Amino acid sequence: MHKKNSENNHFGIVSNFSELVNSKFHDTMNAICWERNLDGDFQEVVSKLQLKDNITEVYPEDLLALQLSERGHVAREIILNDLQMLSDFGALPSLNLLKNYERDEEFDFISTDVYSYHVDSSPVATSTFLCTYYGAASDILANDQALQKILIPEIREKLKELHIGSEDEFESFLIENSFDLHYQPKPDAQSVNLGSGHLWRLAVDHPGQEVLPCIHRAPKENNGEYRLLLIC
Template identity: 55%
Template sequence: MIDIPHAEHQIHCVTNFQDLVSTPFSGVINAICWTRKLPGDFSEIVNKVELNGNITAIGQEELCELQLSEQGQLARDILLNDLKLLTAHGASPILNVISYYHRDNTYPFFPTDVYSFHVDRSPIPIDTFLCTYHGESSEILPNSQGKKKVLIPAIRDELKKLYHGEDEGFESFLSENFFDLHYQAEPDARPISLGLGNLWRLAVDHPESQVPPCLHRAPKERSGQNRLLMIC
């Protein structure tokens, strides 16, 4: 089971896929978790996939062709079923083996890569689904424990130095460069690990959303250990 601090009410836990996709976000609830303790050896799948860069997508055909032990087959069956459930729901899940993500060093004072707490944005109603099966798991941050970076005076001043247009275009500049999606954790913040095997649905910033978008980030990978992540 996932360790959720008692004071955090933004997370709602369910016990099946149907409840995961049908339970509405409301009030401060912007993260829904199908808590699971999965059988099988997911590390075997990670170790047998032929890597082609820092992020390797695994197609269903390749997954089915892997020669696996009984425990590896159990893990594969779970992956195939999760892919099937999410696809039937209308999502487009991608299964990745991740060595590391690209680091953004364009502006050292303001990285915009996925290791920074951020929200997802969409022009249409949509949710983010993700599950870590092996390796370090993603984290979310209670909205009350994060502050939008573009509202922090020192950071905002630095961003204004990068911008050379009219004052009325500054907010558009922040949005077009994704600066306004990123958050800084408060000094006493307590990020929540999403755990292994749990399938999550996170609220996205879109025009029809009734709740704040969920703040989340990718973890720093453990040296020598690749992650197995499904996301859509």
């Protein structure tokens, strides 16, 4: 985990899974990290998986079918255990082998893909869980270091030009197209990289949420390198 500034109070660090899922978000803290230094050869696991699309979901049976070295076996057991823990908790974890996500290039003034800083939204009380086992890792931002894009005057004016309908329907238009979920970092913003092997829990915008949702983005992939990512 790479911290670009020394006074991060928007995330907490815990030492086990129980603390990760039971700790409460509060005040400005809307991300929690189970900090881990994982053994095992995750690169070997990635090298033996088959990429079918730009994003390929990997199932436990796919992992179990791999012929691995001792260190590759250790890595596989860690992944399987993480999937089981999250499933037992009631989450729906997905393990993805990633070449890249689809880019949103429809407009030159606003992007709504996952490479743009954004928050997750849900109609039910939940959290986003993330762990990058191999490859580039995501970034998060403190909420006071970013601006909601729809509140930036020049972007808002261009969105109004796109909107076909009455002024009263404009806010609904922003929500329906997920424009309201995306953020622009301030010029002096200091991001935190989530690093490899750590299991993160991020606050989601939902009814009853007592903190602001966590602003995060997918990384630009390293050239010629796949990512192995657990997400739910």
